[in-house]
Every structure is written in C-alpha cells, then in structure tokens.
Amino acid sequence: MMVQLNCVFKCVKLSLTGMAKATIDDVAQLAGVSIKTVSRVVNGEPNVRPTTKSRVDEAIARLNYRPNPSARNLASHRSHRIGLVYDDPSAYEVPSAGYVIGMQQGVLSACRATNYDLLVHPCDYRDPQVETKLRSLIEQARPEGIILAAPLSNMPRLVRTIERTGTPMVRISPGKPSRKRPTVTTNDRQACAEMTRYLASLGHRRIAFITGHHGHKAVSNRFLGYQDGLRDSDLTFDESLVIAGDNSIGSGEAAAAVLLDRRRRPTAIFAANDDMAAGVVRVADRLDIDIPAELSVAGFDDIALARQIYPALTTVHQPLQEMAERAAQLLIEADRTTGPAGGTAVIPARLQIRESTGPAPR
C-alpha cells in the first residue's frame, strides 16, 4: 500500500514537473514485479504471462517510462547507432544535398523502426587527413555499423580505413558488385540500357551521351548501359556522340553546346545525371531548339530539379531512399559477431517518362 502510494506520488510529480524520469525500478515497483520482468516486457521477450504483461504495460504508461538509452547501451554492449558517411556537400551545393537528404531519410526510417540512432558524418575526401579524422570519429562515437555512400564507397583507402576499425560496413553504389563485402546498389547499367532502347523506340538514331564524373564509378556504369542499349537496338556506337561531363550543370551545358552546334546534330541526348541534362535543356532553350519536338533529353537520378524544370525531365528514378534503408536494415539485423553477410543487394531503378522526350523529328 505504501509502495503504491509512493508510486502514485512519483507519477504525479513526474507529470507535473517533468523532473527526473521514471526508471525501470519505478515501473517494477508500481507493477509489483521485478525489474527483470519489466525488462522482458519492454524488450518483447517471451515467457511473460499476459496478465503480468498488461500490469507492467499499465505502469509504463502511467509513469510514461522510457528506457534510458545510455544504460541500455552500456549494459548490452551495443551502441544502437548507425553511422552514415558521405561526401560533404559544402553548404548550399544543392544537388548533392538532395542526395544526402534522401539517404538520411532512408536510414532514418530503418532506425526509427528499431530504435536506433543515426549519426551523420559528412567528410571531405579531398582533405588529406580524411582518414585520420574519420577513424577518430568512428572510434569516439562507436557506431555499431557504418553506411558508406557513393562516391566514397569506391575509394579503397577510405573503405580500408573503416574496415580497420572493425566496424561492420555496408557500401552504397560502389560501382561494381561485391561478393565479399555487403553492398547495396541499383542497376545503373540495365536502367540506362532500357532508357536508350526507349529513345531508340521513339525513332531516334543519333542518340548522344554525356558521361559523368570519372571518380564516381556507379555513374560510369551508366555509360556501359548506354552502349548496351544501342546494341540492343541495332544502332552503331558513334564515339563522336559521346562527350565527357563531370556531373555538373555547367558541364552539361558545355557538352550540349558542342553537340547542338553540329550540322547533323543528335536528335536525342542522354546525360548520365539530371544536372547535366538540365544544362542541356537550358542550352537548347537558348538556341531555340524545341524539346521534345526537335530534341529529346533524358537524365538519371530523378532529383527535384527534374520535375521543376520545363519541360519536365524524362529520367531514371534512382531508389535512393530504399537503398539506404536496406543498407541500414542489413546492419541492424546482422549477426552481432560476423556482421552483415557479403554480397550485393540490387534495388532496381525505373524509367520516369516525362515531357522532355518524344518521337524523333523526321
């Protein structure tokens, strides 16, 4: 009786002052069970009688009890944290920011479902000290697992630095599949082949391609897909229709300026990412070339810009969020001692047909 009164008092005090949070002992006392039983209920362990469970649940609700994460982590030897490491999109560098935000959201949805915390780690790979810094960050924050985003995921030194810390890691879009290391990617190559075939099916025969930044392996695969698509459509590969870009809007503009200045210009331009495709659209606009009547343009990624520009861009939707979520799940569900199993999970991309593509001019 006294115990009950004590608890009710604490309950009231808690709700009024918001002071000290209720602990597992408070719950155990109020429910009249041991703390171990409370622990069982909280963690959904078996072997608790339903009536006991409901008593505990009620006490939890009345005290608004939340397990203290630090105590839990300390006792269980798990940090319940996932680190997301990505290339630092220096503030305001928007396209890349969209990429990062998409990944964060994917990881967060996996984290929220399992009560993990997300630790974000932007890092600048041009910094000569990246590796030391990254290592230090990991050792201090002690994430249970690391997700390494592209293009960092294809930088061997960075990969090894993380591996040396002994922290399980899943890489996103490292450019080539891996049997040894756990990896999540999309099918850049196949999707690009598909887009190329789509353009060919519209009657285009001179389909140009603007390649991406060579340091970004996954993006390089897109060029291979373009070649596959040409072959599938019985079009011959013409090197003069390929211009090197670097993923930026500006490089797309430059490439378009070259391509569209020719007497026999291409009727379709496929850029390895949306930013470059947006550059193409801008140049076409300036040259008064109608899209899609005179020129079809396609991109890759499906960033916000793709929907915002006019005409809205036909592109390949990269399932970024799903990829990141999958990566987080792999880490969270992994065997505690062996880490996630090696191998590559592929989340397929899909064509997103909008207004910038149409039948080839005759």
Add this chain to the structure above:
Amino acid sequence: MMVQLNCVFKCVKLSLTGMAKATIDDVAQLAGVSIKTVSRVVNGEPNVRPTTKSRVDEAIARLNYRPNPSARNLASHRSHRIGLVYDDPSAYEVPSAGYVIGMQQGVLSACRATNYDLLVHPCDYRDPQVETKLRSLIEQARPEGIILAAPLSNMPRLVRTIERTGTPMVRISPGKPSRKRPTVTTNDRQACAEMTRYLASLGHRRIAFITGHHGHKAVSNRFLGYQDGLRDSDLTFDESLVIAGDNSIGSGEAAAAVLLDRRRRPTAIFAANDDMAAGVVRVADRLDIDIPAELSVAGFDDIALARQIYPALTTVHQPLQEMAERAAQLLIEADRTTGPAGGTAVIPARLQIRESTGPAPR
C-alpha cells in the same frame, strides 16, 4: 611488473585484434594511477600534477583509449546529444535540402568541437500527429537540447510541444525576435532594405517584389525590408509591383510572367528567395529579355542554384551555418539547470552581388 606486462599484452592484443576496447581501468593500471585520476585527465579537470598527467596521456595513447560514451552519459546524467528538428524536405526536394544540409553542418561543427552527438529529426508539419511523434522521439532519444529550424520555429503548437518535454530549445529564425526564448536569426529585414537601396542606387525606380510563403514568418520580414528600402530611397511603394509567391520556382515564374507582360514593366525584380528569383530568370530568358541590361533580378538565401544559373544571381547571403552553429553552442554552453538564456542573437546577412543586377535601362 606483472601489471605492466599484463597491460602491454592488452595493448598488443588490442591493436592486433581490434577486439574489446581499452577501458579507464586499463589506462589507470598502465599509468599506475587510480581511475579517478585518469578521469581528471580525460576531462581536463585541474589538480593533476603535470608528470602524472603525461604518464596518463601516454597510457591513453598506447592503448588508444576512448571513453565509452554510454558509460559517461549514464554516470553524468547528460546525454551529450543535440536534436535538430526541421521540416522534412521529402527526398529530392532539393532547395530545401540545401537549407537542411547547411544547418546540419553548422550544428555538427559545434558538436565535433565538444564531443556532442547530433540527432537529426526531420518532421512533417502537415502530419496531424506531428506533435505526438515529435514528443515521443524526444522522450526516447533524450537530447540535452533541441534546435528548431524555420519555418517550424514559428509554429506555436510545435514550440509548446517541445517546451512541455522540458528540453532546452533554441529557435532559428522564428520571424520575430524573442526576449523570453533563446533565438538565433539573421537580419532579413535590414538586408532586404539594403538590397533594395542597392537596386535604387543603380537607377531603378520600378522595383518589383515577389513575396514568399506566408507560413514562413522570417521570409515575410523580407517584404518589410523591401518597403523600408524603397522609403530610404525616396521611392513610393506601388502595390501593383508586389506579387505573392510561395517560395517555389514555379511561383517565381508565374509572378514574372505577370510582371513582364505589362507595357511599363519593372526594371528590377527582387524575389524573397533564390528559387523564385531563378524562376524570374527563366521567364526573362524565354521572353528574350536581357539580364541585367534590360532587367535586374535579385534573390535571397544564396543557395547553390544562385551560382549555377546564368547569369549568376545577385542575392543576399544568409549565414545559415553560422546561425546553426551558434544555436548549438548556446545549448552546449548553457547552464545545466536553467537552460540557455532568452534573447535573440542576430547573425548579419550580407549582399552577394553577382551578374544578374546592373544599371537601370534608360
């Protein structure tokens, strides 16, 4: 002697296997001091003899010791976490993504300097359950402080929800200064007045303004600044030169279409944010109006797009990162019992003159 050997063994084992991390006990043993002394050294507390300190430091280095954050948090009753709450930029919605990334970087730099963790909390304010969810997240993750970003910072119910959890909070750009609650903002109004005066100084007399989303209070202040600037320049405010926008590129285009279709069109258009200004540039391009020869365009924010479009956009640089960093510092340095002091810290914005503005046509 035996102790020393043990330690050396552990040291070797640690570096070879990367297995169990060194603990404070290991360090104490190796240095031949008590754990309390190690704790003093690690936390930079006074009253440690220099020679003792250096012995401890050496042991720390040899064992690559890092304090276990969970243990530290548990014992000290502090979570060492800062929560950053912002409006969820649904994946790929890029402009907003740049805003979020900028804030994250600001908070991170404060966190890294003090060994705090950043917990990111995107939340959708249109969700009828935002408040419940947010509350739950805060109670579970137990951040020591919350940073609430605009426009959420001017939503009273959200603000009160957080306050009810008893977690100290700093708001960013809530639209109006506060003496009671700690706040960080920039001087939107003054900066806009300055930009308007700058345009007037170039000879512009018909300066149009495109207002921002009405739900975003800080952005509304920009309109006031525009009016101030007109007054300062002895220009009369002309309501017909003001068009309502909603912060999107599309609304900028729509506003520009209206303004530029008139017989006596404005010679300068000042948009309350860069996205809308980019919309204006696009429409001008379509109408073959030369920027800046025939029309000057100015924006606000200085997002990446401002540098990427042609002509590069004259705009107001909003010191987002600094604002966020300051907010985090306020929380971290705050008195543990009273929280950060009320009042508004202003980080001034500055004009960023680029190519989209020039002398008024004669």
Add this chain to the structure above:
DNA sequence: GTGAAAGCGCTAACAC
C-alpha cells in the same frame, strides 16, 4: 593532488 567507494539504469546469466 590523489584515491576509494558508491552509484547511474539497464541487461545477462543464472537460479528457482
């Protein structure tokens, strides 16, 4: 200046 002892709030390993 330094150290011993007592927790922080939880989980893990066993009893019963």
Add this chain to the structure above:
DNA sequence: GTGTTAGCGCTTTCAC
C-alpha cells in the same frame, strides 16, 4: 514464468 545477482565503464562524493 519470474526473480536475484553481477556487472557494463564511467562520474560523483568525499576522504585523505
């Protein structure tokens, strides 16, 4: 099914 007992690796308090 449920409870007891030891810790997890630190900080805190207070003694010396």
